[in-house]
Amino acid sequence: MEELHLLVSSAGGEVCATITGSRKAPDAKYFIGSGKAEEVKLEVEMHHADMVVFNHSLSAAQQRNLEEKLGVSVMDRTGLILDIFSQRAVSHEGKLQVEMAKLDYFSSRLAGLWTHLERQRGGIGVRGGMGESQLEIDQRLIGDRRRSLQAALDKFQRQSQTQRRARTKGSRLNIALVGYTNAGKSTLFNHLTSATAYAADQLFATLDTTTRKVYVEGAGQVVISDTVGFIRELPHQLVAAFRATLEETVHADVLLHVVDAASDVRLDQIDEVNKVLKEIEADNVHQVLVWNKIDLTAHEAGIERDEHGRIARIYVSAKTGAGMTDLREALVELVETQTPQWQKDKKKIEDDWSDDPRFRQVD
Incomplete structure (x- = not known):
């Protein structure tokens, strides 16, 4: 928990309350169980918190359910570390690497990010084909961006290998x-x-x-x-x-x-x-x-x-x-x-x- 506090502080947040608990197995809906979710909701309202951070990885469904239940943003350990990496990246290569990791992370959470994702819409080009849903459009755009990032990272990798060979001569x-x-x-x-x-x-x-x-x-x-x-x-x-x-x-x-x-x-x-x-x-x-x-x-x-x-x-x-x-x-x-x-x-x-x-x- 001390490490989680350091992670939140490193991301620019301030911890106003800490809640712990134990279960034999994670709850399928909330990860923490409905009773513990109510306890967290009371703490959120008491401290006027903006976000709840979990020291575990949450599924996309669990994250959506918790946000609906608590009424604030919910972030798991993986998302928190990705956020810190995003803030710390300085070089062009570092920024590309972080963006690639974030695309992989958020691609499974697309369905809960916007309410319009299941709407069908026609059109051509980037707006989507006949009967293509907004979710499918966003998935396709993410796929295109991933391929572009991977090509750039492969180029950086070749440059690193060349520099490494020069150093080891x-x-x-x-x-x-x-x-x-x-x-x-x-x-x-x-x-x-x-x-x-x-x-x-x-x-x-x-x-x-x-x-x-x-x-x-x-x-x-x-x-x-x-x-x-x-x-x-x-x-x-x-x-x-x-x-x-x-x-x-x-x-x-x-x-x-x-x-x-x-x-x-x-x-x-x-x-x-x-x-x-x-x-x-x-x-x-x-x-x-x-x-x-x-x-x-x-x-x-x-x-x-x-x-x-x-x-x-x-x-x-x-x-x-x-x-x-x-x-x-x-x-x-x-x-x-x-x-x-x-x-x-x-x-x-x-x-x-x-x-x-x-x-x-x-x-």
């Missing part, structure tokens, strides 16, 4: 910062690279991937990328729309998994990040935990190793700079022990060709 280690939203990834990124990426104490402060080359003494140049933060029940629409952005994670040689060491639910947050990494097929990339914000805990800066002597955790504070020397020493060790992805791909291609009977080695 040299023997540089590619490192991606991943983690739960508001874990301090952007602050850590700025500290490592002397960049000025936007960093704030809010959820989803960063949507666009930022990449920098940085020289680390003893390791040479490495490539570090700051990625979008993850969250529990991250909408599938966003994962699909931001796949091009998240590919920096898939193609990285090492993931620095930034954890909010001061959070009481940090272990749950680690699990949620790993779920998303598995969904985008980045769970096989070597991962090192970076416990950030130790200035708010009793942890001391330093490196913790596993039973094999490999780096398991690094305790730092990106805000105060504590442990950053240890982090740079860990980067040197990672450069020495990790084979860059471009070398793995090159070896795989060579192995595939060597097994081909048509292949002949030429000096």
